[in-house]
Amino acid sequence: MRKAEREPLNRERVLTTAVTIADRDGIAAVTMRRLGAELGVEAMSLYYHLRGKDALLDGVAETLIEEVLAAVARAGGEGEWRAVLRARFLAAREVMLRHRWGPGVLNSRTTVPLGVLRYYDSIIAVMRDAGFSYRIAHRALHAFGSMPLGFVQEVFSPSADEGTDMSAVADLVPHLVAMVTSEAHDADLGWCDSQVEFEFTLDLLLDGLDRAR
Amino acid sequence: MRKAEREPLNRERVLTTAVTIADRDGIAAVTMRRLGAELGVEAMSLYYHLRGKDALLDGVAETLIEEVLAAVARAGGEGEWRAVLRARFLAAREVMLRHRWGPGVLNSRTTVPLGVLRYYDSIIAVMRDAGFSYRIAHRALHAFGSMPLGFVQEVFSPSADEGTDMSAVADLVPHLVAMVTSEAHDADLGWCDSQVEFEFTLDLLLDGLDRAR
């Protein structure tokens, strides 16, 4: 094939294609061969644009963060500090809901993407403006954990209740069963609507920090 | 080799050996062949005791939870609810510090180990005794996230500051740099002593929940 007949590859196009594959078939489907095939290219050709699989995933994480930053920017920065951070974190959450593999990829990276640092910097700015010390701002970042990025460490998988036959172990976990029966009847989006839980936790932290100021 | 000359394998021995390998060389070193070798057996022999790699990791998670449950039990259950939960979560944390691969393995599982359910059940019991409704207890579990199991979702890796050359991007993240310089001089165990942060976040949540009661 003549060279001009095909749009040449570049890092960005490789990364966005990787994101597309991950969205469609999960992060495990992002293999070098599959990615190459999707781009009409052999697997080894990717190595001209990326050092290897690890660098690819770093790039995917970077791309994801960039999307978060864009969403956060749209969420605006004016108003009371709690409202500002709340809006940002919820904006980030929407991005993560579009990319379910996001938390896993971010967790697997050993180096922090620069975009994350820039984002955290902006959070510190908001807290400083609201009168927080650096010490509390620092602890706030830890307290937030991954909430700025729109997810929490869920030990229960989203379908935990489906995966485990509760009735089979009811006597082992009586309080859990009682809680589920007590709560299940009036949840809007079924048992464990995690959006509600996310916001509850977020407000708990924000209010607590406000008192610590 | 005569059959009686070697202690026969069983699920438990396979799992504890897997834990040992993970402790020594990381979770990635736990391969079927390596695990077999460590047990003086071929890789395929493991399939008699476990359905496959996935079942192996499920079992490893289960083993880990059992260790958490034992530590939690030793932490005791008498006293004010906040003190009880605090002691439990910190006990769990010690287990996770012994097994750094723990959070990753737990996150990778799709089904919740029964031990986790039993543990959560005991937490609900504590909160009910303290006068919480099931609704708040439920939200509390979400708010705690992975803290009962002794870890938080750290977006920064423990060595984030080493991995990234802060001075090279100082102008991109001025508040972050200011925070680090302001905080670094009086941290006992270096910048980001996460034990302190863990307890800070924990107390923030416990106090907030106490007000929500």
Next chain:
DNA sequence: TGGGCTACCTTACGATGTAAGGTAGCTCCT
């Protein structure tokens, strides 16, 4: 004209999980 660069390809290797199908030794039944 030809050297050198860019962007891609070919081939090959070692690691990994595991399907398929043995086999030695023991127990138990008749």
Next chain:
DNA sequence: AGGAGCTACCTTACATCGTAAGGTAGCCCA
């Protein structure tokens, strides 16, 4: 006593993965 059947392990083989090593076609510039 002898054979059936079970337990616990082994042998072989294959597909898939990341990637090292070394091409090669087309283009630019001297």
